[in-house]
Amino acid sequence: xxxYRYVNSLLRERLPLWLYDRFKEFGTIGDELGMGVYVVGxxxxxxxxxxxxxxxxxxxxxxxxxxxxxxxxxxxxKISPHEKFKTAQVVFKDGFRLDVATARLEYYEYPAAMPTVxxxxxxxxxxxxxxxxxxxxxxxxxxxxxxxxxxFGGQRDLKDKCIRVLHSLSFVEDPTRVFRAVRFExxxxxxxxxxxxxLIKNARRLNIFDKLTGKRLFTELKLILDDRDPEAALxxxxxxxxxxxxxxxxxxxxxVLDRIRAAxxxxxxxxxxxxxxxxRQWLLFLLNLVSEFSSRSIKGLCQRLDLTGKNEVLxxxxxxxxxxxxxxxxxxxDVRPSKVYRLLRPLPLEHQLFCMCLGKTHVPKxxxxxxxxxxxxxxxxxxxxDLKSLGIPPGPIYSEILEKLRDARxxxxxETRDDEIDFVQRRWKFSGDPQRL
Ligand code: CTP
Numbered sequence: 099x100x101x102y103r104y105v106n107s108l109l110r111e112r113l114p115l116w117l118y119d120r121f122k123e124f125g126t127i128g129d130e131l132g133m134g135v136y137v138v139g140x141x142x143x144x145x146x147x148x149x150x151x152x153x154x155x156x157x158x159x160x161x162x163x164x165x166x167x168x169x170x171x172x173x174x175x176k177i178s179p180h181e182k183f184k185t186a187q188v189v190f191k192d193g194f195r196l197d198v199a200t201a202r203l204e205y206y207e208y209p210a211a212m213p214t215v216x217x218x219x220x221x222x223x224x225x226x227x228x229x230x231x232x233x234x235x236x237x238x239x240x241x242x243x244x245x246x247x248x249x250f251g252g253q254r255d256l257k258d259k260c261i262r263v264l265h266s267l268s269f270v271e272d273p274t275r276v277f278r279a280v281r282f283e284x285x286x287x288x289x290x291x292x293x294x295x296x297l298i299k300n301a302r303r304l305n306i307f308d309k310l311t312g313k314r315l316f317t318e319l320k321l322i323l324d325d326r327d328p329e330a331a332l333x334x335x336x337x338x339x340x341x342x343x344x345x346x347x348x349x350x351x352x353x354v355l356d357r358i359r360a361a362x363x364x365x366x367x368x369x370x371x372x373x374x375x376x377x378r379q380w381l382l383f384l385l386n387l388v389s390e391f392s393s394r395s396i397k398g399l400c401q402r403l404d405l406t407g408k409n410e411v412l413x414x415x416x417x418x419x420x421x422x423x424x425x426x427x428x429x430x431x432d433v434r435p436s437k438v439y440r441l442l443r444p445l446p447l448e449h450q451l452f453c454m455c456l457g458k459t460h461v462p463k464x465x466x467x468x469x470x471x472x473x474x475x476x477x478x479x480x481x482x483x484d485l486k487s488l489g490i491p492p493g494p495i496y497s498e499i500l501e502k503l504r505d506a507r508x509x510x511x512x513e514t515r516d517d518e519i520d521f522v523q524r525r526w527k528f529s530g531d532p533q534r535l
Pocket of ligand 1: 139140155227228229274275
């Protein structure tokens with residue numbers, strides 16, 4: 099039976115005031131337009147779980163585009179409407195964004211299992227979603243502001259910590275939901291329900307994943323690897339025989355698991371450096387996950403995930419470079435900082451961190467961490483202007499000199515500004531040719 103209760107106080111307690119006020123205003127706009135306005139889905143789920151989430155999805159009973167247009171008029175928000183589906187993306191002046199959708203009766207085919215009478219359009223909209231925990235809605239219209247609407251037992255499943263689909267064809271309709279089930283299960287420490295688990299196993303047997311495009315599969319994989327506990331999620335995927343869906347060579351061997359754990363460690367270490375550049379977590383995990391792949395398997399993976407351009411380079415050329423760098427560092431115990439710099443500088447941050455995970459000796463870890471914390475920020479004291487004052491004719495030679503200076507500083511051959519001037523002058527004299535330093 100549907101359960102009604104108000105969650106106003108939860109909204110007030112959990113939301114920043116600006117968002118709470120905005121919700122109130124959305125409700126008032128709905129009143130004026132004579133449309134029901136609801137916040138739905140992951141936002142409501144996370145509100146009840148007391149998890150921060152400001153990804154707001156609004157469903158309007160009426161016309162979502164019209165609703166968005168009012169937001170544009172009143173708040174100067176930018177909107178990207180999609181007339182055909184009656185949806186709109188809204189971006190407010192302060193950068194806050196939300197999605198508006200329309201719940202419209204005429205657009206739905208009635209699912210066979212549902213009686214065709216007395217179903218609200220909102221209920222049908224929610225019925226089309228993936229799991230019960232994502233079907234909760236909160237009404238925003240002023241008369242019933244804060245009313246929690248729970249058609250499908252979402253509250254019960256949140257309480258039972260259970261991931262359940264709404265109907266048996268859910269995974270056939272959208273195979274990505276299998277990965278979403280694992281992601282939510284691991285994120286919240288929930289359990290996939292018994293029936294839902296059976297449906298996943300059926301889906302696996304029926305090979306419904308062949309229809310899944312590379313793009314969508316890649317998106318789901320990234321989301322899993324960007325989530326709270328990728329290791330647990332990967333183990334669960336293995337458990338459900340789903341890793342093979344991504345690539346037949348994806349195996350969680352001890353080596354791979356060790357690297358995944360190493361990646362976790364490296365990420366926490368890096369986070370504590372409070373650097374402005376944040377690594378793409380999914381990329382580091384995926385590099386480690388396929389670290390034992392042959393180049394043939396990599397090719398297969400790129401094809402399956404439809405990786406092209408920059409994304410493909412990350413897993414082909416740059417991956418090979420990183421593996422090479424790690425093995426060079428493993429072989430050299432006393433490597434010069436300038437060499438470390440030269441080896442690592444061309445690699446993206448994630449590949450640098452990947453090298454740390456790959457290292458068999460302690461050298462790569464030590465050297466790469468020094469590169470990240472010290473070497474990479476080191477610049478010579480002297481600038482182009484200083485070289486000019488030293489009487490060196492400007493030209494491409496400048497960048498060469500500055501690089502040599504940087505190397506010398508990295509390797510401790512020079513330290514102060516005077517050391518650098520001395521370094522340049524000695525070389526200048528040594529060369530004796532002002533044109534060819
Ligand atoms: N949805 C679905 N089937 C999918 C993807 C999404 O039914 N394959 C529905 C879910 O009801 C979900 C909503 O669309 O709540 C919004 O999707 P999304 O933003 O991807 O998910 P969230 O639930 O907000 O999850 P997250 O916290 O990961 O963003």
